[in-house]
Amino acid sequence: MTNLILATDSYKQSHFLQYPPEARIISAYAEARLNDFSDDVLFLGLQPFLIDYLGKPVTVADVDEAEAICTAHGVPFNREGWDAIVADHGGYLPIEIKALPEGTIARAGVPLLQVENTDERMPWLPTFIETALLRAIWYPTTVGTLSWKCKAIIRAGLEKSSDDVAGQLPFKLHDFGARGVSSGESAALGGIAHLVNFMGSDTLEGIMAARRYYGADMAGFSIPAAEHSTMTSWGREREKAAYENMLDAFDGEGRIVAVVSDSYDLDAAVADIWGGTLREKVLNRKGTLVVRPDSGDPIETPLRTVKTLWEKFGGTTNSKGYRVLDPHVRVIQGDGMNIGSIARLVDRMIEEGFAIDNIAFGMGGGLLQQVNRDTLRFAMKANALRDAGGQWRDVAKKPATDPTKGSKAGRQAVIRENGKLVAVRLDAIDPAQDQLKSVWRNGELLIRQGFDEIRNRSEA
Template identity: 80%
Template sequence: MPNLILATDSYKQSHFLQYPPEARVISAYAEARRNEFSDHVVFLGLQPYLIDYLSKPVTAADIDEAEAVCAAHGVPFNRQGWTAVLTDHGGYLPLEFKALPEGMVVPAGVPLLQVENTDERMPWLTTFIETALLRALWYPTTVATVSWMCKAVIRAGLEKTSDDPEGQLPFKLHDFGARGVSSGESAALGGMAHLVNFMGTDTMEALMAARRYYGADMAGFSIPAAEHSTMTSWGRAREAAAYENMLDTFEGEGRLVAVVSDSYDLDAAVRGIWGGTLKDKVLSRKGTLVVRPDSGDPIETPLRTVKSLWEAFGGTVNGKGYKVLDPHVRVIQGDGMTLQSIEKLVDRMVEEGFSIDNIAFGMGGGLLQRINRDTMRFALKADALKDADGIWRDVAKKPATDPGKASKAGRQAVILEGGTLTAARLDDIDPAKDLLKPVWRNGELLIRHSFDEVRARANG
């Protein structure tokens, strides 16, 4: 929404009338509450929100538009408050954010950030931004966490079966999710979140997001690849010619080309064309052919393809005793890949004696879309109120019907205790030990993380 005043839930327009009269400052924190999906989260997304949303001041036209919309919509409008934001703060929201460094791997249940109003006339402002802020946090953080969890599974397989696990790892999971998300902004933020962990992507909006928000010159890479339309347009009788055209067109030292091979009969294509008609051409090339199955069982089909390529092209047995295909051929499986199916496919490859060097994985909807705010139970909750006497009072919820939704009381801090990040009350610790550092105040970005820094933290 271009109008920041309307980028919220309708009921928040009435909250300026609901806080107690003595309220001067409201403090709130955001976290991924403890959940069944992951014990840790990879924190990402605050910086894009600050740059795209809070760096644009509210205007008189925004206020007029919001007042008209609220009147027609049936909710109150705080014209006096928003006019003060405009006249006294130049349209920038008088808020301060303290946050952990982005890219940090954080235990669930530990605050990622804390925010409070800096103008004591506006205690209502802190939680007014909850809607847009939570969207900015939960989505890229959840995608980054899914990708990070996949990385742990793939790394474990590589460490067991590869002579060069760290060299192989950066390009083992490729993002194919752009067409399966709800918007271009989702593709950009979610695709960028994946690139915190890996360097392979076909989501070009992600490249631009990493450049715009974190200064990355080029955060991800891809290769020439076929789709069914470019293969089937040759007709079934010329399937081999379509494949040969790919080999000839994208020839080059060290160059990879991916060819979807299931348009008609995957097994026949692998054995009869790649391992038959075009075998000599494949072996004479300076680059690598990546065969892509795109249908069938997502575990057994790619495994069968690897076996067929081994029978046709052979390979070597590496130092860990696992088979590695001739370097002219590899496989990528992008259909049906999720965290769970990747784990199963890795296990099956290991069982059959094949190194994970032989295969790469692609994810689409399973990476960028099959998640929601409740996947890791994201929430923003008020934790303290500063009254007219300057005294901080605890604010918290503790519902008897769901103790798991209880919130933290008192201004929050994050400390390193016994090597583990832990939530603490700010009033109970030495403030110098608080890892929540000011990153934004009254329209000014105080810390700007680079994409290299974010990656280093996530992979540290």
């Protein structure tokens, strides 16, 4: 699955025969069109694609394989074009990609990148890579945008109820999505996207991808945590012993341990074991016990758990008038969490007088899998053609049946206007104003972005 020539839709193999004969250069751009999910998007994911896909040269063996497949598959094959790429360009695609810096928050409808061929013999090339390129960016951009929107909700709750917004926020939403995605690559790209916004993750593919593609030494953190298999293997009659073992095995200065507590009877476990027979042991630890409900109503169940812990362990009232549990106990809610239920749980906590300090949130499939290309209405469209005489002419579509699917005409630029990024025609501005910068040309990565700068940019 590493042959770039075959990382496209079958019908694109015939497109080299379809462009007008005067075409020399085609320009194409990618954007998240106006959509119902988010007015703004967090752009991410181009650099991994450049490194892993465009950074690997096409070989004669790739061309031979692709020709055999396409011939048997029933579609034309551009042998002459691909032979020229291998012979004249060392196998690297003769294209230039200009893009916004990753981590940029851009309004929907603003081009995130633009592609042109640099060899006039190959005007078919920019749109040929649409499938692989669009797939590379729509997913991490959508996950990153979802995580970013969750961050805004949680931040607002902390700002209303917490004395420590900056210290709390980075660890308030934890990624548990690795098992729920379609592939390890999805876990890596989605995991990276979440880590732009938060520092809590159990998706090791995302940690490693942030290290490989963006130079992050350690982008996220986790803690020892129980699952039902480790708790129920003790048997119901030894539920207390299972919990006590967790406290003993992971004791230490500042050590946090999370324990799923709904294997049998959550309310009894919280009131009678954690807040009863093990109460003193919990209070005598140097670290924090995080109780995890994992069933029941995703809003009222964790709220009830917080209330019970308050009754059993007490706490303090902060300067904003909200209750904060004793630092030895906290709650994490992962079951049933999505952007809507997180917002409702934040509101209910505040309604009941509890600071958001008391709870953390987890998301699995809802974070990394329950998105698709249409969530942000991603598209890549040709927007200009340069002919044999060197003249640019507009290329665009404007379907009468759905005006929202109309595309932009003319080579695009992005400028900052009144503090917002907006799309304009490149020929209407001084090119120095353009926020789309060349990041890739003819096999060379021109700008390598670090993870910290991407995180900082997303906060700007």
